[in-house]
Amino acid sequence: SIGLRALAGMYAIGSVVQYVGAITSLVDNLTAFVYTCAGLKTNCQYLAQFYEFLDLPDIKYKGSLTTEKRIDNHYEIEFHNVSFKYPGTDTYALKNFDLKLRVGQRLAVVGMNGSGKTTMIKLLCRLYDPTEGEITLNGINIKKYDYAEYMDLFAVVFQDFKLFALPLGQNVAAAAQVDQERAALCLEKAGFGKRLQGFSQGLDTCLYKEFDKEGVEVSGGEAQKIALARALYKDAPIIVLDEPTAALDPIAESEVYAKFNEIVKAKTAVYISHRLSSCRFCDDIAVFHEGRLVQRGNHEQLLGEKGSKYEELWNAQAQYYQ
Template sequence: MIKSSDKTTFKDKTNYLWKGFRIVQRMVPSLLPATIAGAILKSFNPFITIYLTARIIDELLGARSLSRLAFLIGFALILNLAVFLAQKGMEHIKDMGDYQLYYLGKIEMDQLILSTDYENVEKPDFHLKKQKIDEACQMHRRGIWQLPRLTDRFLTSLCTVVFSMAFAFHAFIPSSSNSSHSFIASPWLSLLLLGMVILSSTYSVWSNTRFSKWVFKRMDRVMPINRIFSFYANLLDDHKFGKDVRIYQQRELISQSYYRFMLSSQELFEHDMAKMQSRFFGISAAISSLISGLVYLFIGMKALVGLISIGSVVQYVGAISQFTTGFSELITSATEIWQNIDYVELYFNFLETPNPKYKGSLPVEKRSDNEYEIEFRNVSFKYPGSEIYALKNLSLKLRIGDHFAVVGRNGSGKTTFIKLLTRLYDPQEGEILLNDINIQKYDYQEYLHLFSVVFQDFQLFAFSVGQNVATDVHYDKERAMECLDKAGVGDRVRDMSKGLDTPLYKIDDDGVEISGGEEQKIAIARALYKNAPFVVLDEPTAALDPVAEFEVYSKFQEIAGDKTAIYISHRLSSCRFCDNILVFNQGVLIQSGSHNELIQDEDGQYYALWNAQAQYYKENSEKARVLGSN
């Protein structure tokens, strides 16, 4: 569960607020100036009508000068039009700025996800924090996205209060005339009314503060429900589920389950939200209505006894009403700004997620002969939050130019071995050496350049085929096609409508859907294009049949040449050609050697795994022979 820190001081909150304003200004420089100008214009606009209407009424009840009436009406129209046009211009700039801020603020988080250490990406707390930021943004535009709107509200209400005080000031000045109406003219009635206005606004602030805190805490309960909602949304939208839905007639099951979920969550939140809103805002609305009635009564009594003119009634009532609304809104918006800092803090805490990995500065020696040697020396590793070793006391050397196979049951530590090799994680015990130097001392990005990896859960993107292979916008097309040919998918790409420039997946009309086997071959072509001295295939051929997988591995064996290559596969027959086979079990390297060596050890796990798979193929082969003879 993610909560804002109760220990955040006033100074810390103020710093986060200014950091929020600075990042908004950096992302969209025109947004805050337009917000400030628009707030001033918006707050001033009602007072044009209030003041000039009062003067027009006084003129109609007084001298009735046509020239002065024409001047007042014309001036009111021109000034209202000018302010209206200027305000609309600022609103247009604001709307465009809010649109830009929404995406730029999201991109800022996405850039962090792309650049932060992989260890962070696999932490649940990291994702929960981002989810809370996303949901706060989508539901209420909280965080940095709400700062311009709250600034607009705060400045508009502040200017409204200032203007209303200036326009209503004379209504509260005690009058020395009409002593028979001394109570109405006395300062005590004015002070009493002002006190009631302030108390009403204070209660509104208190109600809004408590409600904002409740909403922030409520986000932790909303997130699990939103995750379920996202699951159903993806289930209903993704065409890949269409075959199973129809074959197994799951439409009714999904629809009923989705309906029950929506009904239960809707009843829960509608009841809670309505209950909390009525509790916090019902009394506030009643008090505000009462105060407004007293304002009208106060001004009406002054006009009735002749203390103010009829035109001034319009001015003072309008100004005091604006003050009542503006003052309450001022405190409320200030409170909301203060509450919103919790979300701004959450945003910056996410952006400032520390990278646990030590980044060295030593450059990796560039060698044309690829003379690199990596050694695991007593390496042990546990995943964060786990007490079980994923790898335990691993010691081995990856000899230059050798081709290794890594085998073992699920969960034996094969993929963890690759993650440590490529520094996606660092070991808690022992060390990994490159040419006798701890890999943590090398520049991280330079070290990563040593590896071409096709992971078990590799990803291609909705870019062109060529960009997927080269991982760059600008690339060598001949080289990319050569790599695709070596991976066995070149002809398929040539048959596409735009060749290398054809986008993968149906994100537009030119996109193509490809099979799982074709995806894997393009991923292998990507590894070839990088041309790194270490090549790793981490079960990337799961979608291929055993014969096709063996052909890919055999061909890749030729392509790898003098590179150091590591193959991970559950199908042991695909790894027979390797110089050395490493057998893992429960995080421990229990056997190593060539296929011919390991198969001689009848008590070893490799022998058991090999014969279990060989028996399966023998049985299938025998069945096929019998069926064929019949």
């Protein structure tokens, strides 16, 4: 009827259009306002949780000792009678555990699921502190060192490593500033070279599609190569790889092993693997069982110990290779 009255000349057409437009836009904006309020309420709940997290007390002992800067990379790590229970559990994940990492040498760690391999790495990185016993670096409890400086000594690839939806180069450098040449070299060493050449944007290629429609999806094995490259890029004196080749195809795996000597050079290296056939070439193998170190030696020595855990693990896998 407003339209009719407008036609009759009571209101100007222009005003009618203007008012209708204003009312529609008011309704739209009111709706949006209500939605925003609802969103605000939900997001505040997340924020509350986030602040709660930030407010958690930092119970980790904070050391302040600086680590010695050594050109010869003589950083000696030793576990002394370490026992550890995860918070809130009452079984030991590691029990009376002694282990010395020999400087500049490679140690392979094998053992069944849940035998404490990853736990050892977590303690080494001070994600947890031992329940009993101590871990030392050059004779001094690792708790006493400044944490950031201490961690500078390690390049670690965890079993459950994460890559970010950021450019490939930044993933390798773990920083916004990327030394392009070095990143490319590390990717090459980790067996990602060919794939990198296929990227039109090279190291600037974004991983995953969350933030960039042009982003590339990488397979599990490719992700593992990138994680390995990240560890190499850090170029720390001690390199720790938890299941570094689990997702690699046999050819990529043998390439990584072939290059491993060159990759780690004079570094102290620890690598955990379920493939005994690939640890076989390591002259120092540690066998974990139920949170304890049960055997240590080279392949022949360990296999020579009749009725041992290593023999059992080896035979279980070896039957597939005959």
